Amino acid sequence: MFVTVVGGLATLCSSFALLPQILRARRDGGRGLSYGMLGLYLAGTLLWLTYGLDTGATAVAVANVIATTLVSILIVIKAMGTKARAEAPRKLRIAIDMDETIVDILPKHLRLYNEAFGENLTIADLGQKELEHFVPKDRAEATERMILDRSFFRDLPFLPEARETVKALAERHEVFIATAAMDVPTSFDAKYAWLREQMPFIPTSHIIFCGDKGALDMDVLIDDRARHFARFRGKGLLFDAPHNRDEKRYARVKDWAEVRRLLLDPEPAEAPGFLQTKTVVLETAARQ
Ligand SMILES: [Mg+2]
Known part of the structure; x- marks a missing residue:
């Protein structure tokens, strides 16, 4: 038994x-x-x-x-x-910076500076310098403080083709907005409100307020600040800006039309260097 x-x-x-x-x-x-x-x-x-x-x-x-x-x-x-x-389509995880990559902050900053100090500076006058570094030393702190005001970020315009390209990217890939908001902690609520109002197609789960972007686990980071690529393990694409023209270590995209050609169009019509970059990006991005 x-x-x-x-x-x-x-x-x-x-x-x-x-x-x-x-x-x-x-x-x-x-x-x-x-x-x-x-x-x-x-x-x-x-x-x-x-x-x-x-x-x-x-x-x-x-x-x-x-x-x-x-x-x-x-x-x-x-x-x-x-x-x-x-059979599932491969999706890149793309982190995109905000200031000077999606939004154009320099014209407003320059206008506030000119109003405050009775100047008539233009973007061309700055050359490759940032405004805070271009102005006389005794005005640098006040100039920097202008963007610390929470209202500064409330009504900034998009850079050309930024909104439509990011929207198209978000439909094809997985897009995160990653802004080093720790640089300007007072900007949190204004930036969040701007993103919700201007880019409602980016879910709140895909908005990242961070410090070092090297901590992000993404395939691609589009940013105008090369310092964020130092410890970033994906592919950094440096978004062209006057202040980063001397930076030669990373692949550069000159505008959003070029980002579109690189990450959305199947056959980029120009820039063979970026075509190669795209191959690298897509090969390293094979996430299922
Ligand atoms: Mg930036």
Whole structure:
């Protein structure tokens, strides 16, 4: 009697051992299972089934009919999951900076400076210098303080083609707005309000107020500040600005039309260097 009970329990356990794995594979498509293990398991159950039938061991035969059925189901689930992943469009995870990449802050900053000090400075006057570094030293602090006011960020305009290109990118890829807001902590609410109002197609889960963008786990970072690429593990694309013209270490995009050609158009019509960059980006971005 005892032997029969033990044998019966053993048969039940080994027969249905794959059931929890089937439930899990239905969720993840069998991503963690190897075909090698599944093939050997199937061969084993078929051999035991043959043994059970040949020797008249009914319990062994029944147990392995069940096990063979379950491992076959697992193989089918894994094959379907692999096919679905292969057919799914590859999406890049793209982080995009805000100031001087999406929004144009210099004209407003320059206007405030000119109003405050009775000057008539133009963007051309600055050359490759930032406004804070161009002005006389005794005005630098006041000039910097102008963008610390929370209202500064409330009504900034887009750079040309920024909004429509980011929207198109967000429809094709996974786009995050990553702004080093820690540089200007008073800007949090104004920047958030601007993003919600001007770019409602970016969900709040994809807005990142951060410090060092090297912490971001993204395939691409588009930013006008090269310092953020130093520890960034994806592909940095330096968004052209007068203050970064001397930076030669990173691939440069001169405007949003070029970003569109690089990341949205299948065959960039120009800039062979960026065509190569695109290949690198897409190859390293194979996330399923
Ligand atoms: Mg910036």
